[in-house]
Amino acid sequence: MHAAVIVFPGSNCDRDMAVAFEAAGARVSMIWHKDTTLPEGVDVVGIPGGFSFGDYLRCGAIAANSPICRSVKAHAEAGGYVLGICNGFQVLTETGLLPGVLLRNAKLKYICKPIELKVETSQTAFTSGYQAGQQVTMAIAHHDGNYHADDATIATLRDEDRIAFSYLDNPNGSKGDIAGIVSSNRRVLGMMPHPERMADPAHGGTDGAVLFDGLVRTLVHA
Amino acid sequence: MKARVHVMLKAGVLDPQGEAVRHALGQLGFAGVESVRQGKVIELDLAETDRGRAEAAVREMCEKLLANTVIESYSVELA
Numbered sequence: 001m002h003a004a005v006i007v008f009p010g011s012n013c014d015r016d017m018a019v020a021f022e023a024a025g026a027r028v029s030m031i032w033h034k035d036t037t038l039p040e041g042v043d044v045v046g047i048p049g050g051f052s053f054g055d056y057l058r059c060g061a062i063a064a065n066s067p068i069c070r071s072v073k074a075h076a077e078a079g080g081y082v083l084g085i086c087n088g089f090q091v092l093t094e095t096g097l098l099p100g101v102l103l104r105n106a107k108l109k110y111i112c113k114p115i116e117l118k119v120e121t122s123q124t125a126f127t128s129g130y131q132a133g134q135q136v137t138m139a140i141a142h143h144d145g146n147y148h149a150d151d152a153t154i155a156t157l158r159d160e161d162r163i164a165f166s167y168l169d170n171p172n173g174s175k176g177d178i179a180g181i182v183s184s185n186r187r188v189l190g191m192m193p194h195p196e197r198m199a200d201p202a203h204g205g206t207d208g209a210v211l212f213d214g215l216v217r218t219l220v221h222a
Numbered sequence: 223m224k225a226r227v228h229v230m231l232k233a234g235v236l237d238p239q240g241e242a243v244r245h246a247l248g249q250l251g252f253a254g255v256e257s258v259r260q261g262k263v264i265e266l267d268l269a270e271t272d273r274g275r276a277e278a279a280v281r282e283m284c285e286k287l288l289a290n291t292v293i294e295s296y297s298v299e300l301a
Contacts, residue, residue: 058290065287094290101292108238148235148293173236 001026001219005046006072008033008063013049013085013196020196021046024212025220033066043219044081045072047088049141049194059102059144060090069095081125081219082188086142089180089190098181098190099157100149105142106173112141114204116168117179117193121161124182126189129214136207138193140171145192147174147181157181165191223268225280226299229289230261264288273300 003026007014018028029039033052038045053062063069069091076082076097084092092098105111114137119130130136149157154176157163165180172192180191195208231237237259244258266283270276280298289296 057287061287061290093292099292101290103236103293104238106236106238108242146238173238 001044001216002029002039002042003027003044003046004029004031004038004042005048006031006033006068007048008050008052008066010052010054011048011050011087013087013194016194016196016199017046017048017085020199020209020212021216023199023209024216026212026216031068033063033068036067036071038068038071038075042075042080044083044215045075047072047082047084047091049086049088052087052091055144058090058094060087060092060094063087063091064094073097076183076188079185079187081215083126083215084188084190085194085196086145086192089192090144092188092190097188098183099153100147100181102142102144102192103146103148103173104144105146105171110141110143111145111171112139113171114138114198115140115171115193117165118168120163120166123161124164124186124189125215125218126182126211127164127214128218129210135168136165136210137198137205138195138208139197139203140193141197142172142192145172145174147176147178147192149175154178160184162186164189165193223270223273223276224301225266225268225276226301227264227266227280227284227288228261228297228299229264229284229294230259230296231293232295235293276300 003021166177195211198205198208240258240260284296
């Protein structure tokens, strides 16, 4: 199982993400944003957290238009897996691979703390290691995590079982308490919480490791 | 040719920053500010000299990058 982690200027969770993928048994390539192609045979692309391009213009907007993102889009459109965490989720909405947008937190505060999530569906490769309805702890660290989409889009996400994670105690004003969603083919996941920061006992919890383990296990057997 | 792009959150999209500014204005004693919406102004210096082509190009820039049309509207002024 081969994972590619994209590195933008300002990414700061790229190595944490690589460590989490490796701990789950994946081989990892770090890919610089100016590269134009992904390595041959990549199974999953990871878009890490951070502040790509200083959050200039809008969070994720410049990264979404970088050379490598054209290849990431092609990879996703060909049925490849993509995991976007935090800034990575913002990049995925800016590319149009996921619907909606992440607005400034409703109370304008940068929030950095462990938080309780509900796993809404186990019917994705990413959440296959969890039970639907299970409560898990992950870290959040964001200023712009307030998920917004029009009511019709929210209803579609709900009807199609595409909400992966929701907040038990909504920290940022996200519509429908949404913390993470998947694409219609269920192979692109964007989420604001950081599973890679709850992936080792030294982090204070390992609920996030389950996501990487489940994903790697699914793709190895695919 | 110079172009100026105004980007604003669409009506109905909550603007917590505008709301914070409104609150601060109230605390400074400016009564009766019922709503504040905060947006962006982007100024472009273009080599293009034809107005029609310049406007078409800037609109395409807005659609592709300068605005996120899921939540933002834009207007283009040419000078």
